[in-house]
Amino acid sequence: MSFKELTVDQLAKKVVNQDNLFLLDVRNEDAFEDWKVESDSFEHLNKPYFDLMDGVEPIQDQIPEDQDVAVICAKGGSSQFVAEQLVDAGFDNIYSVTGGMKAWSEHLEPVKIGDLEGNGELYQFVRLGKGCLSYMVISDGEAAVIDATRMADTFINFAEEKGAKIKYALDTHLHADHISGGRTIAEKTGATYYLPPKDAEEVQFDYEPIEDGNEIQVGSSKIDVQALYSPGHTIGSTSFIVDEKYLMSGDILFVQSIGRPDLAGKAEDWVGDLRTTLYERYKELSDELIVLPAHFSFKEELNDDGSVQEKLGVLFDENDGLQVEDENEFRKMVTENLPPQPNSHEKIRFTNMGKETPDEEEQREMEIGPNRCAVR
The missing domain is CATH 3.60.15.10 (Ribonuclease Z/Hydroxyacylglutathione hydrolase-like)
Incomplete structure (x- = not known):
């Protein structure tokens, strides 16, 4: 089983409909603090990609097992890598946001x-x-x-x-x-x-x-x-x-x-x-x-x-x-x-x-x- 792709159109629908989503943002902390996907129904976790290159163990106990988890980065590449690692670690319902924050900015x-x-x-x-x-x-x-x-x-x-x-x-x-x-x-x-x-x-x-x-x-x-x-x-x-x-x-x-x-x-x-x-x-x-x-x-x-x-x-x-x-x-x-x-x-x-x-x-x-x- 592999991760699934979440398009920015689907992400937007979740924002508008106030659907629950756990969003793992793997950009650097300063980029995350300056600008992120805003929604009261989302739970955010920011952990830079470079801290997860050797595995997702540092955040495993913070990732929920009973809801959808979407990984987002700047352009969509790093999020795929981290999403794959989460799947390998046994997590289900893992998504990577296609195109990352750049695509989100243009939707x-x-x-x-x-x-x-x-x-x-x-x-x-x-x-x-x-x-x-x-x-x-x-x-x-x-x-x-x-x-x-x-x-x-x-x-x-x-x-x-x-x-x-x-x-x-x-x-x-x-x-x-x-x-x-x-x-x-x-x-x-x-x-x-x-x-x-x-x-x-x-x-x-x-x-x-x-x-x-x-x-x-x-x-x-x-x-x-x-x-x-x-x-x-x-x-x-x-x-x-x-x-x-x-x-x-x-x-x-x-x-x-x-x-x-x-x-x-x-x-x-x-x-x-x-x-x-x-x-x-x-x-x-x-x-x-x-x-x-x-x-x-x-x-x-x-x-x-x-x-x-x-x-x-x-x-x-x-x-x-x-x-x-x-x-x-x-x-x-x-x-x-x-x-x-x-x-x-x-x-x-x-x-x-x-x-x-x-x-x-x-x-x-x-x-x-x-x-x-x-x-x-």
Whole structure:
């Protein structure tokens, strides 16, 4: 008997369904502490691969015999070696996570958010391993993709499965923690790529500007993607209101935090814009709007169906970042004691500007690790 393979798609289903799993992570301790597969239903054990090269005796008494055990590493090779040793030691139901954390980082889990006016549908693509959230609006054979990750084919194939052609690709802002797939989707499908012009002053490619008040209609039904200028995370950050029901807030507002203003080195310059967006512009919107952010940072932000969403009124009552009345206290909160900046964030920004063109393997390496777009 040998170990079995567990795909990242199967692993994602276990996270969303809150299935029990014992996860043995054989990466180095610092890599594990920085970034791991998050789930309240998982039990974790971290033991570096190099400590197990001569056998699994050091951890044998810590491995359960009555539940599934999955071994994960960086790329999928070391986990197979350790999984085989566990089988040889007499353990059953041993799995190796195919592709390791690299594959986990790239997996997108589509979740239907709801129906829109007419025959429209709205989907959220949850990148569980990275915390990125992308969206697709579908109506009458047309689709718009918002804040797509670099796995462009996932979105293209999904639209095809739904009988839709991608007509628009939009980014709420110039991303710094992951490589955008918007431009690639546009090149492959003939879609129009939209970017806020204030974030695009240094881009090296053609794009269509999306500005405050612009509206984009998807399909023949009345589904409008309405732009709302909302600077603060970047100077060009632009939110989108879809079907007068959903607020795609980009990296300005999250379910449990708010966006950080420092990823382009402009924290002091942009903190005022961030406060104005959150405490004035968003305050003018309906409390019933459902906030759909571009990222999440905590597993607690996932709902039971695997989605990340909450009403704007609830966030104004419960999100700590929206409770700071004193302007100086707010400025201090969003400019001091911030978490580390995302890995390779400057190189990612240049890639999204078209100034650098790393190959696929380089892009994977640049994105390794959790997102760090939130203040906390």
